[in-house]
Amino acid sequence: MGKAQKTRQFIIEKTASLFNKKGYAVTTLSDIIEVTGLTKGSIYGNFRDKDEVVIEALRYNVDRLNQALKLAVKDKTTSLDQLLAFVDFYRNTFSQIMEEGGCPMLNAATESDDNLIFLKETVKVSFEGWQRIIQQIIQNGIDDGTFKENISVYNYTSIFIMLIEGAILLSRALNDTNQLTIALDRIMTIIEFEIKK
Numbered sequence: 001m002g003k004a005q006k007t008r009q010f011i012i013e014k015t016a017s018l019f020n021k022k023g024y025a026v027t028t029l030s031d032i033i034e035v036t037g038l039t040k041g042s043i044y045g046n047f048r049d050k051d052e053v054v055i056e057a058l059r060y061n062v063d064r065l066n067q068a069l070k071l072a073v074k075d076k077t078t079s080l081d082q083l084l085a086f087v088d089f090y091r092n093t094f095s096q097i098m099e100e101g102g103c104p105m106l107n108a109a110t111e112s113d114d115n116l117i118f119l120k121e122t123v124k125v126s127f128e129g130w131q132r133i134i135q136q137i138i139q140n141g142i143d144d145g146t147f148k149e150n151i152s153v154y155n156y157t158s159i160f161i162m163l164i165e166g167a168i169l170l171s172r173a174l175n176d177t178n179q180l181t182i183a184l185d186r187i188m189t190i191i192e193f194e195i196k197k
Contacts, residue, residue: 008046021101061104062126079141
């Protein structure tokens with residue numbers, strides 16, 4: 001990795017948490033300069049504009065989340081254990097996710113809906129990547145006979161994501177982690193009584 005690439009990566013890593021905690025729209029160039037210790041020229045020498053920094057910071061945050069999720073299910077040998085590990089991942093990392101400003105996809109989705117329209121496509125791609133991880137686990141379970149054949153992989157994937165994202169939103173808004181517990185318990189019930197053979 002060359003010097004320019006290292007500087008670019010440094011900026012992304014330093015601003016990722018800042019954007020997720022403070023917000024993508026309200027974070028200013030001065031904030032970016034302060035957190036990186038670099039000059040305006042260094043920032044714009046590596047990025048076209050603030051929008052590009054925002055997109056790359058979101059991608060970095062989402063990639064970190066996806067890598068952690070994949071690691072949580074990696075050593076599980078059955079589809080059922082992988083799906084349960086997915087639920088446990090959110091039980092075990094929720095406080096860390098909150099300390100880092102919440103779910104980066106949820107935060108970006110909220111801001112891109114009405115304000116940062118340029119971010120919409122990156123948010124969409126991020127959610128689609130998350131969907132693929134869960135869909136693959138469920139499909140593998142159908143293929144190996146662990147899960148019922150007549151279930152909708154798409155529908156259950158969507159339900160799981162909606163429950164988790166809605167629970168994270170309510171947990172933050174109400175300052176009550178029970179919201180996530182309720183959602184994850186519901187997912188466990190769905191796995192046990194609707195998906196599993």
